[in-house]
Amino acid sequence: MAKPSAHPLEQALADFSPGLPFAVAFSGGADSTALLLACAQRWPGQVRAVHIHHGLQDAADAFEAHCRDLCQQLNVPLAVRRVQAGHAPGQSPEDAARKARYAALAEAVHSEWPDVPDIALAQHADDQVETLLIALSRGAGLPGLASMPAQWRRQGLNWHRPCLAVPGAALREWLKEQAQPQSWVEDPSNTDERYTRNRIRARVLPALAEALPAFRETFARSAAHAAQAQEVLNEVAAMDLAQVGVPPCIQALQQLSRARQALVLRHWLRQHHATTPSTAQLHELLDQVAACTTRGHQLHLKVGQGFVERKGQHLAWTGQENVRPMGTI
Incomplete structure (x- = not known):
């Protein structure tokens, strides 16, 4: 009898080798909940969580309370940081919030757990496709077409996105299989179609799935090719800069x-x-x-x-x- 294949999330974590202990960025949404729960099961006692309270909406306090409750149930240490990200002229509020969030994540890890070398983020295959489509819509070059890297080093930490090959729907399915159907919160801003990313998620991805069923895999492959090409160009640029x-x-x-x-x-x-x-x-x-x-x-x-x-x-x-x-x- 053939052995059942591993769930995409479990396969993704089988390929993930963080330094132990490590941290998970935990918003309380389905994606980060699946990542946190799966990591806590795979590496019991070795996982920490960081929640960023943006204060951008009325539900933020409830999100924090939910994260505290779930981490207590999982026996996962939790650090919470509050940020109020103002944006500079010409900078989008989303970009300002993203930069503030990453800075707060790094500060929390360094302050709370100085021995933690790695942090995992829950962006998945749909997020990668959305990032690529946004880059295309802006006429981006190779750095934009490379989309989100699976891993990089910044601010004294190794950052990882172990779920980039996992569809968002698969993360929710996995949570339900774990008898965790109500273990996450829904961010109401995720359905606000004033934001480009949300319009792509609601309108474009379903059409792509119908017309090009393998689009997540093929788009990810194109992004990986762009990233590889950009890496070569970075090497050429560094050599040229040494000359000039x-x-x-x-x-x-x-x-x-x-x-x-x-x-x-x-x-x-x-x-x-x-x-x-x-x-x-x-x-x-x-x-x-x-x-x-x-x-x-x-x-x-x-x-x-x-x-x-x-x-x-x-x-x-x-x-x-x-x-x-x-x-x-």
């Missing part, structure tokens, strides 16, 4: 093709100044670099969250907060 110098020498930049100039300038701005130029800003910067054929040619362009200027034979970047208003000393 930091800050970049204009004459050395001019020896590269325009495409490689774009690559190395993006890399310089991202790695050394944590900013990203828009496509229009980068094209204008490349035009200005090409025009720097005399000592007197000046360059002062808005790029990302600051300005790129010509300083002698080199380019320099200044953050917007450090730019002096005209007429000041």
Whole structure:
């Protein structure tokens, strides 16, 4: 008699090898509940949970109370952090909340459990497809098409997304199989179609499932190809930046093709100044670099969250907060 195949979530965790003990980001929703419960079963006594209270809706207090109750039932230590994420001009509230959430997750782990090296997030296959479609709708390049990485290191932690190959519906099915049909809370904002991601989830994914039944797997494969290609380009950009110098020498930049100039300038701005130029800003910067054929040619362009200027034979970047208003000393 053939052995029944493992559930996709159980298979995903079989391929997941975190350092022990480790933490799980726990919102109280179905996805993170399935991940937390499955991890607690697989690694009893080795799992910690972090809940971020955003305060963005009236139900936030109830979410926190639910998370505390469930973690107590599972005997999983829980840390709660409250954030109020304001967004900068030109930044979406969702992006501001995401950055605040990741910072709070890292702070909670470091403060509560200094011996914890890893944290797991519950994004799944549907989330990955949504991310890819949003990137396509914005005309993103390879970094956007690569979508969400399965693992990366930042803020002194190893971050993991072990469920990226698991459909969201499969996580809810697994919870029901565990006799946990009411173990999660439903975030009402997840059905608000004013948000692009929710419109994709409600309207596009069902149509894709009907027209292209294997779309989750094939889209994920395309995202993985994009990520691999971007990794190669990052290596080329790092080598080119070592040649043109930091800050970049204009004459050395001019020896590269325009495409490689774009690559190395993006890399310089991202790695050394944590900013990203828009496509229009980068094209204008490349035009200005090409025009720097005399000592007197000046360059002062808005790029990302600051300005790129010509300083002698080199380019320099200044953050917007450090730019002096005209007429000041």
